[in-house]
Amino acid sequence: xxxxxxxxxxxxxxxxxxxxxxxxxxxxxxxxxxxxxxxxxxxxxxxxxxxxxxxxxxxxxxxxxxxxxxxxxxxxxxxxxxxxxxxxxxxxxxxxxxxxxxxxxxxxxxxxxxxxxxxxxxxxxxxxxxxxxxxxxxxxxxxxxxxxxxxxxxxxxxxxxxxxxxxxxxxxxxxxxxxxxxxxxxxxxxxxxxxxxxxxxxxxxxxxxxxxxxxxxxxxxxxxxxxxxxxxxxxxxxxxxxxxxxxxxxxxxxxxxxxxxxxxxxxxxxxxxxxxxxxxxxxxxxxxxxxxxxxxxxxxxxxxxxxxxxxxxxxxxxxxxxxxxxxxxxxxxxxxxxxxxxxxxxxxxxxxxxxxxxxxxxxxxxxxxxxxxxxxxxxxxxxxxxxxxxxxxxxxxxxxxxxxxxxxxxxxxxxxxxxxxxxxxxxxxxxxxxxxxxxxxxxxxxxxxxxxxxxxxxxxxxxxxxxxxxxxxxxxxxxxxxxxxxxxxxxxxxxxxxx
Numbered sequence: 001x002x003x004x005x006x007x008x009x010x011x012x013x014x015x016x017x018x019x020x021x022x023x024x025x026x027x028x029x030x031x032x033x034x035x036x037x038x039x040x041x042x043x044x045x046x047x048x049x050x051x052x053x054x055x056x057x058x059x060x061x062x063x064x065x066x067x068x069x070x071x072x073x074x075x076x077x078x079x080x081x082x083x084x085x086x087x088x089x090x091x092x093x094x095x096x097x098x099x100x101x102x103x104x105x106x107x108x109x110x111x112x113x114x115x116x117x118x119x120x121x122x123x124x125x126x127x128x129x130x131x132x133x134x135x136x137x138x139x140x141x142x143x144x145x146x147x148x149x150x151x152x153x154x155x156x157x158x159x160x161x162x163x164x165x166x167x168x169x170x171x172x173x174x175x176x177x178x179x180x181x182x183x184x185x186x187x188x189x190x191x192x193x194x195x196x197x198x199x200x201x202x203x204x205x206x207x208x209x210x211x212x213x214x215x216x217x218x219x220x221x222x223x224x225x226x227x228x229x230x231x232x233x234x235x236x237x238x239x240x241x242x243x244x245x246x247x248x249x250x251x252x253x254x255x256x257x258x259x260x261x262x263x264x265x266x267x268x269x270x271x272x273x274x275x276x277x278x279x280x281x282x283x284x285x286x287x288x289x290x291x292x293x294x295x296x297x298x299x300x301x302x303x304x305x306x307x308x309x310x311x312x313x314x315x316x317x318x319x320x321x322x323x324x325x326x327x328x329x330x331x332x333x334x335x336x337x338x339x340x341x342x343x344x345x346x347x348x349x350x351x352x353x354x355x356x357x358x359x360x361x362x363x364x365x366x367x368x369x370x371x372x373x374x375x376x377x378x379x380x381x382x383x384x385x386x387x388x389x390x391x392x393x394x395x396x397x398x399x400x401x402x403x404x405x406x407x408x409x410x411x412x413x414x415x416x417x418x419x420x421x422x423x424x425x426x427x428x429x430x431x432x433x434x435x436x437x438x439x440x441x442x443x444x445x446x447x448x449x450x451x452x453x454x455x456x457x458x459x460x461x462x463x464x465x466x467x468x469x470x471x472x473x474x475x476x477x478x479x480x481x482x483x484x485x486x487x488x489x490x491x492x493x494x495x496x497x498x499x
Contacts, residue, residue, distance in 0.1 A: 008043040010068040012108045014223060014332035021104055024051065030099040030120055037084070037092050039116065040102030043069070046076040052100075055080040060089040060116065062109040086112070090119035110193035110224035117195065118202040121171040125178065125203045131156055132179035134205075136163045136189020142212065143185055143486075145389075146259040150490035156180070163189045170199060178203035181497065185210050187218050187227075194226030201229075206497045208233060210254060214318065214343075214409045215239050216336035217292075223332070231496060236413040236435065238319065246331050252496050255438055256416050257486045258423035262393055266424060269394035278362040278429075278459055279399035280355060281386060281417070284348060284371025296341040299325075306346050313451030315350050315431070317408035318343040343408040351405040354431065354452045358403055361456025367395065396424035401459055404430040414438065419484055422476035427469055429458050439479065446472055 007019040020043040027042070036052060038059040059081055066074065084092070093099060099120060106113040133151045137144040137160055148158045159179070161169070166189050182200050184190050187209050190197055200207050208231035211218055215234055219227060228247045233254035234240065240251045286292075302324050306316040321342035322330070330336040352375035358364050365381040366372055373382060386392050396402055396417075404417045412434040421428040429447055430436065436444040449455055462469040 008069075010065065010108070013064065013111060013225070018104075018108060022047070026103055027100050028103055030101055035092075035097050037089060037097050037099045038081075038102075039089070039099050039113070040065070040105030041077065042102040042104075043073070044076070045073065048100075049076065049078050054078050058082040058084050058089075058092070060084045060086065062105065062112040064109050064112070065105075086116055089116055093117075093120040094123040096123065106193060106195070107223070110195070111226065114193060114195045114198040114224070114226070115202070118198045121199055122174055122202050124175075126174070129180045129204050130177045132159055132177075133157070133181045133183055134159045134161055134179040135183050135185075136161045136166055137185065138162070141185070141188070143210075145261075146257075146486040147183065147185070147490060149259070149261065150486040151181075151183070151494075153487050154490050154494055161189065166196065167191065170196060174199065174203040174205075178205050180206060181494075182207045183210070183493070184208070186212055187222070190226075192221055192223045194222075194224040197226045197230060206231065208493055208497070211235065211239075212256070214336075214340060215243060216318075216330045217340050217409070219331045220334040220336050225332075231493070233493065236410040238410070238412040238434070242330065246329070250496075252492070254489055254492060255414055255435075255484070256419055257484045257489050258419040258480050259486050260423065260481060262389065262420070263397075263424050266393060266397045269397070270391070272391055272395045272398050274365050274395055274399040276363060276400050276463075277365045277381070278358055278401050278403055278455075279365050279367065279395055280358070280403040280405075281367040281392065281395065282351070282405070283385075284351075284369050285344070289344065293337055293341045293344070296338055298342055298345065302342070303345070306342065307349065310346065310349050310353055313453075315406075315408045315433075316342065316346040317411035319411050320408075321346070340409060347405075347407040347409060350408065350431075354403065354405045354455060357452035358455045358459075362459045364403075365399075393420070393424045396421045396426040399426060400463060401427045401429050403455065404428050406431055406433040406435065410435070412437075419480055422473065422480045425473060425477060427462060427473055428476075429455060438484075443472070443476055443479065 007022065009017055009019050012018045022042060022044050036057045038048060038057060041048060041059060041061050106117060133156045135144060135148060135158060139160060151158050182205050190209060197207055209227065210233040212235055225247065228249050231250050231252060232243060232248050233252045235255050237253040240253065243251050309316045318339050321339035325338050327335055327339050355366065355376060359377050359380050365383065366376060367383050367386045369385060376382060386395065402417060402421045404415060406413055406415055414433065414435040417428060418430060429449065432448040432450045436448055449458060
């Protein structure tokens with residue numbers, strides 16, 4: 001049986017070893033103009049020399065590719081062919097010259113090739129951008145209604161784009177007009193190689209990505225460094241320093257906020273049956289947790305140390321786990337998921353400890369998935385998940401208090417409850433996350449607990465001091481509506497971009 005031919009191998013942009021497919025079928029033709037521009041020569045330039053003329057051919061190759069292929073590879077390039085700079089290649093593509101693309105090239109070195117290919121997809125960018133914000137999202141997506149309304153209030157026309165159809169439709173859309181801002185939530189609509197980003201930048205559009213979740217979890221799915229060039233917004237400012245250390249050019253702290261529209265007509269809302277009770281609303285884990293953390297295991301000694309910290313009232317967060325596991329660089333690659341799994345498991349244990357402590361001393365009602373049943377007493381008032389845009393605001397407003405437990409995946413993060421509960425006119429009891437420093441100390445020290453064992457006492461204190469409770473709610477609500485709505489967050493983004 002004949003041996004399979006051994007392919008040349010090189011390190012790609014992220015340092016991973018990749019085989020180089022060879023053969024005529026690895027090239028595709030682009031455009032119908034005169035001449036020939038070869039975009040990526042592949043591992044066998046001699047093959048192209050047999051197929052193309054000895055003169056009249058120009059070519060472009062990524063420097064990282066040529067450096068690894070050596071002298072023999074370069075000697076196989078016909079001397080009559082002209083090597084171009086990236087800008088010269090982009091100018092020729094924009095003028096309609098026919099190109100011949102080595103198809104693996106954009107996946108090997110996307111930061112080099114994506115700007116070049118953008119010139120082929122968008123030969124003539126619009127001269128001006130329109131006063132629009134494009135959001136790749138469906139209407140029922142995460143924070144879409146809130147931010148669309150906020151940008152509209154700022155005087156922008158907002159256009160929602162189907163993320164699934166975006167790669168196919170975007171070039172044609174940009175030939176019609178380009179928006180001032182492309183605003184992505186959790187990198188939705190931005191492909192892993194950065195081709196969408198470079199196409200938008202060629203059109204003159206500013207691009208911002210709001211990392212509502214752990215940024216390094218989101219980056220673990222990206223295969224190119226384009227994220228370093230856009231406005232990177234984070235809900236947790238703990239990540240600003242490590243992101244800058246990993247090459248981010250601009251990081252903006254953009255916390256969650258409240259959407260006042262959600263809290264209209266609460267006086268006439270149906271009774272939710274939580275009067276005089278402590279309410280907890282939340283999931284026991286995030287969707288597809290098992291698949292996301294496939295193959296990740298925690299050392300037993302480290303997990304034991306984490307449980308001991310939780311018993312003392314501390315949260316083993318993402319930073320603690322990264323240090324404990326000696327993670328090192330968090331990108332490129334998926335190594336950030338190792339400390340992420342530790343933080344996620346710690347968060348579940350932390351929330352379980354808080355719920356158990358609350359269940360022993362307060363009339364507790366839990367809204368969430370069945371994953372909580374394993375950690376709660378059998379007689380706990382357990383109800384199923386609740387629609388965020390449905391009765392949730394009424395639950396916040398009608399409960400005696402709402403329990404807020406933050407995730408160690410965001411070491412200094414806040415949850416939506418830190419804004420919504422107060423905006424609804426409710427009372428929040430929160431763990432003492434460092435993220436509370438966003439608010440005045442005289443307000444946070446009244447409602448935060450450092451140990452789960454304090455939850456019951458705090459609940460009873462406000463139960464017996466209704467005037468103090470009402471005054472605190474009023475002060476918090478005024479602060480949230482005056483400084484922490486999604487309209488404020490949109491204004492922050494636009495100010496940062498000079499819009």
